[in-house]
Amino acid sequence: MAISRDEVLHVARLARLELGEDEIEEYTRQLSRILEHIQKLQRLDTKDVPPTSHVLDLKNVLRADETRPGLSREEALSNAPDAVSGFFRVPKIRES
Amino acid sequence: MDSATAAEFEPVIGLEVHVELKTKSKIFCPCPTKFGAEPNTQVCPVCLGLPGVLPVLNEGAVELAVMAALALNCDIRPSSRFHRKNYFYPDLPKAYQISQYDHPLATGGWIEVGAGASRKRIGIKRLHLEEDAGKLMHEGSIETAARSLVDFNRCGVPLIEIVSEPDISSPEEAKEYLQVLKSILQYAGVSDCRMQEGSLRVDANVSVRPTGSAAFGTRTELKNIGSFRSVVRGLQYEIRRQIEVIRAGGEVLQETRHWDEQREVTVALRGKEEAHDYRYFPEPDLVPLHLDREWVESVRLKLPELPEARKRRFVSDYGLPEYDAGVLTASPSLAEFYERCVGLYGRGEGRPKTVSNWVMGELTRFLNANNIEIEEARVTPSHVVELLRLIEGGSISGKIAKAIFDRMCETGEMPSQIVRREGLGQISDESEIAAVVARVIEENPKVVGDYKSGKAQALGYLVGQVMKATGGRASPGLVNRVLRERLG
Numbered sequence: 001m002a003i004s005r006d007e008v009l010h011v012a013r014l015a016r017l018e019l020g021e022d023e024i025e026e027y028t029r030q031l032s033r034i035l036e037h038i039q040k041l042q043r044l045d046t047k048d049v050p051p052t053s054h055v056l057d058l059k060n061v062l063r064a065d066e067t068r069p070g071l072s073r074e075e076a077l078s079n080a081p082d083a084v085s086g087f088f089r090v091p092k093i094r095e096s
Numbered sequence: 097m098d099s100a101t102a103a104e105f106e107p108v109i110g111l112e113v114h115v116e117l118k119t120k121s122k123i124f125c126p127c128p129t130k131f132g133a134e135p136n137t138q139v140c141p142v143c144l145g146l147p148g149v150l151p152v153l154n155e156g157a158v159e160l161a162v163m164a165a166l167a168l169n170c171d172i173r174p175s176s177r178f179h180r181k182n183y184f185y186p187d188l189p190k191a192y193q194i195s196q197y198d199h200p201l202a203t204g205g206w207i208e209v210g211a212g213a214s215r216k217r218i219g220i221k222r223l224h225l226e227e228d229a230g231k232l233m234h235e236g237s238i239e240t241a242a243r244s245l246v247d248f249n250r251c252g253v254p255l256i257e258i259v260s261e262p263d264i265s266s267p268e269e270a271k272e273y274l275q276v277l278k279s280i281l282q283y284a285g286v287s288d289c290r291m292q293e294g295s296l297r298v299d300a301n302v303s304v305r306p307t308g309s310a311a312f313g314t315r316t317e318l319k320n321i322g323s324f325r326s327v328v329r330g331l332q333y334e335i336r337r338q339i340e341v342i343r344a345g346g347e348v349l350q351e352t353r354h355w356d357e358q359r360e361v362t363v364a365l366r367g368k369e370e371a372h373d374y375r376y377f378p379e380p381d382l383v384p385l386h387l388d389r390e391w392v393e394s395v396r397l398k399l400p401e402l403p404e405a406r407k408r409r410f411v412s413d414y415g416l417p418e419y420d421a422g423v424l425t426a427s428p429s430l431a432e433f434y435e436r437c438v439g440l441y442g443r444g445e446g447r448p449k450t451v452s453n454w455v456m457g458e459l460t461r462f463l464n465a466n467n468i469e470i471e472e473a474r475v476t477p478s479h480v481v482e483l484l485r486l487i488e489g490g491s492i493s494g495k496i497a498k499a500i501f502d503r504m505c506e507t508g509e510m511p512s513q514i515v516r517r518e519g520l521g522q523i524s525d526e527s528e529i530a531a532v533v534a535r536v537i538e539e540n541p542k543v544v545g546d547y548k549s550g551k552a553q554a555l556g557y558l559v560g561q562v563m564k565a566t567g568g569r570a571s572p573g574l575v576n577r578v579l580r581e582r583l584g
Contacts, residue, residue, distance in 0.1 A: 014373055016184060053177055058383040065119050065156025068126035070140025076248075077136060086135040087233070087245035090186040 002035035109264035116295040117160040123254035124151030135247035143252035145189030157254035160286040167284040170205030178379040187230040200224035209272045219261030228253040267331035314348040330355040414448035436477040474508030483511040
């Protein structure tokens with residue numbers, strides 16, 4: 001396996017995912033297959049190839065510094081599970 | 097801790113400063129950035145992180161960031177890109193912050209602190225662009241709050257993060273670095289740098305090592321620093337704490353610590369190593385940024401005179417002492433106020449220094465006491481110059497001028513009006529003075545006797561009585577002359 005069970009649990013925790021025992025096994029297997037595939041690519045010599053961050057040959061897509069009204073407060077809060085006095089309200093914050 | 101023990105160790109400090117750029121709109125969407133708006137009224141699907149939206153980079157933010165980098169002597173990288181920094185926190189609706197990682201906008205800058213022989217350069221490792229998060233308000237304190245409130249108006253406001261090299265060697269030097277940095281950024285016009293409004297925020301990395309050692313000790317990161325004063329207090333505390341840990345045979349842990357302003361201590365935040373695993377990866381929604389030399393040079397041409405240059409000019413053009421020039425040029429608005437005063441009052445006969453004394457003295461005292469900036473005050477250069485002319489022309493004494501200074505600043509009323517309305521003008525009418533002198537002589541036969549029998553200092557007492565009787569408005573020279581004449 002290219003990835004350990006512990007690494008899968010670590011990544012799941014970072015993504016706030018709760019995994020069942022069968023899911024842990026399944027994802028360990030699937031992620032290993034992906035990593036093994038990448039390892040094949042890594043055998044290529046890419047010393048002189050610049051990294052590709054985008055497949056499109058685009059740069060400097062910019063907009064002028066101008067304002068436009070966005071959503072009304074009612075619209076902004078309309079999907080909030082909890083809101084009070086114009087604020088979103090969230091549960092107690094715990095350091096993870 | 098005695099000083100001999102403290103001298104065994106030296107602190108190593110590096111600062112990370114976040115500064116909000118003064119753009120009209122946010123960095124990746126056209127929402128306004130005005131401070132103090134009603135909560136969640138400057139938001140849109142992009143900055144709320146709703147599904148299916150795309151960020152588009154604000155050209156104005158790029159220009160201000162480049163301006164800041166040039167003012168801080170950085171090299172602008174010809175190519176930079178954006179990364180996602182992933183973490184969960186309620187002020188960050190996308191669960192990632194768009195920032196820059198291994199290809200920042202600029203690197204390798206410096207600023208200078210200290211004077212004379214102790215002048216030194218503090219390196220700036222990097223300067224990069226990123227988006228601000230929303231603002232959280234806790235129902236109670238962060239530890240005990242049952243729930244928290246979120247305002248996303250600030251979410252997406254453009255920020256630059258300026259990371260210094262670990263070149264700072266004392267809490268006081270850290271404060272000076274910040275003062276110089278703030279001054280340069282204000283001059284460059286990239287930010288208000290108002291710490292109380294959060295447009296300038298500071299985190300500090302600090303470690304200690306045996307004095308003279310080349311290796312670094314383990315560092316801690318200090319957060320929640322609310323003012324330049326707490327930078328000094330927080331660092332002093334943390335340095336003392338680390339030295340005590342080491343002297344007790346312990347080990348300093350690499351951790352983030354919260355500065356508790358009330359208790360004046362630093363507290364370790366609970367957190368596991370995972371909290372710092374941000375899993376940066378290139379932001380696929382933003383294309384790379386290429387800045388060509390020519391464009392960068394066109395931005396450089398827009399840079400105004402910076403504080404150091406203006407300070408040198410104040411010394412050479414106005415003949416001011418270096419100290420005065422430094423104080424007056426620390427903020428661009430105060431420097432401009434000063435120059436406008438001198439422009440009105442003139443440069444002859446030590447006038448620039450007289451203006452400097454009043455601006456650094458009374459005016460600065462008034463601004464500090466009211467906790468306002470010069471542009472928020474009602475006093476103008478015309479007020480100050482009119483006041484100085486009243487003193488120069490003998491219409492009022494310096495003492496009276498100081499007495500009406502605050503009123504002039506508060507109400508915006510011209511000093512001549514105040515003087516006229518309240519009858520504060522200096523009495524230079526000899527017959528009026530003579531009448532008071534006669535009364536004082538009559539009321540103080542014993543002192544008059546003393547003077548006549550040779551006690552010269554008795555005259556001072558009589559002068560004082562005349563000044564008192566006229567509410568300080570009599571011209572002291574005139575009083576002296578009239579008294580001597582009458583006493584023969």
